Amino acid sequence: ETGVTQSPTHLIKTRGQQVTLRCSSQSGHNTVSWYQQALGQGPQFIFQYYREEENGRGNFPPRFSGLQFPNYSSELNVNALELDDSALYLCASSWGGQGNYEQYFGPGTRLTVT
């Protein structure tokens, strides 16, 4: 157990809808990164939040957005859902706003878009 929690565990949405996923970081960590993992693939970096500011973004369209709160928990919002958004969404917390530290992953939210 890493101390990183995510909610919900599973979610089914319809194409065109919007979704919000939540992540609580491990105590003492000030950075949350979000990753998308399609079936059979490795995780792909969506973006990172460091001290409530976006601190780097992967190759994802603007309809993927996020927030980080003063307690360092975070939300991932996806608008206008597409079928290809079906994936496991992982958040990871760490200390420091770079990839040079080990990251502690939550159990993930499995999103299915129909």
Added chain:
Amino acid sequence: SQQGEEDPQALSIQEGENATMNCSYKTSINNLQWYRQNSGRGLVHLILIRSNEREKHSGRLRVTLDTSKKSSSLLITASRAADTASYFCATATQGAQKLVFGQGTRLTINP
């Protein structure tokens, strides 16, 4: 895009045998990390090896890094059924915010 490429994509061995997985990457890195994932759930951090290190151990795990060949290997000794999982390498470059993962090796330990 994936920087790391794991080899093999799938590995099946008998309990008690050693398992070796390899990872190759393309650009200079600050560190390389190995993670384990059970049944499509969250990733568990195993080992972080920095670019100036050549080998690290943690229990039954041994990781090597060859920056001249841009490759790393993960050795699991005396494998157990509980080691059945997918294993991913992930690279971090200097100043970058993200980890870049490979596609993983699916390891099956047969009793």
